[in-house]
Amino acid sequence: MNDDEVLARGAYAFDLHLVCGGRAYFTVFTMQTSDGDHGREVREPSPVDRDAFAKVLLDVRQPCLVVEDDTDIEYWIRKRGWALVSLSEARDLLPTPQWLDAHECIKDPVGTYTDVALVARRVSDGEFRRESESGY
Numbered sequence: 001m002n003d004d005e006v007l008a009r010g011a012y013a014f015d016l017h018l019v020c021g022g023r024a025y026f027t028v029f030t031m032q033t034s035d036g037d038h039g040r041e042v043r044e045p046s047p048v049d050r051d052a053f054a055k056v057l058l059d060v061r062q063p064c065l066v067v068e069d070d071t072d073i074e075y076w077i078r079k080r081g082w083a084l085v086s087l088s089e090a091r092d093l094l095p096t097p098q099w100l101d102a103h104e105c106i107k108d109p110v111g112t113y114t115d116v117a118l119v120a121r122r123v124s125d126g127e128f129r130r131e132s133e134s135g136y
Helices: 003-009 050-059 070-079 127-133
Strands: 010-020 023-028 030-035 041-045 064-067 081-086 103-107 113-115
Touching (some): 010 070, 050 081, 070 081
Antiparallel strands (some): 041 103, 103 113
């Protein structure tokens, strides 16, 4: 697939969970871009094939919205759930372009990555693990 085809068929996949107090809490399909501090990964949203990802979501009975304009964004923010945002329009359509920035993340035991900015300081510093391992 050439670059034009990737741009035409590509999308970022977001699963919006909650909007509260002016903040959005969401999951995004990501890839590792580099190593951060303390062995953490720096991850950024990874493009997916829009049609294939939508088919997989439908196969597991997860509806998704293909976001094409501001009206779709407003609907998605109220409805929540999965949305596919085209690569070419993402920076203009997303509520805040930071959603596409790379973030330093920690990995939990089931393989989910969480932005360290959202993690309690004791967990991100490793203090919680040391206490748990010592039996406290």
